[in-house]
Amino acid sequence: METTVTRNEERSRFEITTDDGTIAGFAEYVVRPGVVEFRHTEVDDAFEGHGIGSTLVRAALDEVRASGDRVVPTCPFFKSWIEKHEDYQDLVA
Template sequence: MSTDKTGAPTEVTAEADRFTISVDGQRAGFTEYVDRDGQRIFPHTEIDDQFSGRGLGSLLVAGALEQTRDAGLRVVAVCSMVAGYIDKHPEFKDITDPVTDDVKRLLAQR
């Protein structure tokens, strides 16, 4: 468990198709994922407006990427928030795959 910029406790939780972040037990946002062929594809991340500016997006993405690495999966960052985090944290580049046309087709069919 970590804290946001206000010092409030946060928790990142894995669910069936998303990771969620909670602040003081209240859900504040999520990042969706699709697992396929050893890859975890991240198409979308959202933080509720009332929680903006507290660093929750970074905490959420960091937790999601760490859990993805621990699961032995590779990351495909379709979501700009996830891609931006990886650009700033090169320690995740070794598990990152490019967004291919095949990935785009898969997401378009969802």
């Protein structure tokens, strides 16, 4: 299954969509100067177990890294994912 992660600034969230345009999940955030706080992540039940959440988190964090900002992972999924991926721990504010 092909997926695409995009930043929906209007809704303050990153969204992951399938190749047919279905939103499979999203990660809500709040932006403060120099920091992006990830507060909530959801993956549609139909897509659980397919790596959708990990793909979403990785893409969102890569975009934050490229912007030079840091992250505050108050969302339990983001926090747990970062703890398991040492190469992203430097992004935590």
